[in-house]
Amino acid sequence: MISFTVKPHSLLTDTTITMVEAWRDGVFVAGIYGHEYVVRLVSKYLDGVDEETGRPPSVVVKLKEMDTL
Numbered sequence: 001m002i003s004f005t006v007k008p009h010s011l012l013t014d015t016t017i018t019m020v021e022a023w024r025d026g027v028f029v030a031g032i033y034g035h036e037y038v039v040r041l042v043s044k045y046l047d048g049v050d051e052e053t054g055r056p057p058s059v060v061v062k063l064k065e066m067d068t069l
Contacts, residue, residue: 001025009033029063 002024009017019033022043030043047064051057 002029024063024066027066029066030061 002022005021006018007021009019019031021028022030029045030041032041041061045063047062050060052060
């Protein structure tokens with residue numbers, strides 16, 4: 001199960017910048033934060049991205065299973 005928390009960005013000195021942490025079964029798997037005019041998703045578990053057309057279009061980010069690392 002994936003859950004999310006919102007916290008101050010731990011690596012930036014500006015404490016007003018927040019990030020979303022993605023957790024899977026109690027393990028941190030990804031961080032999501034704004035950077036200038038983009039949204040960044042960072043994770044050592046990235047395993048590909050798909051685009052879905054439609055209204056609205058979306059991006060699906062795949063994450064590796066944790067036991068495959």
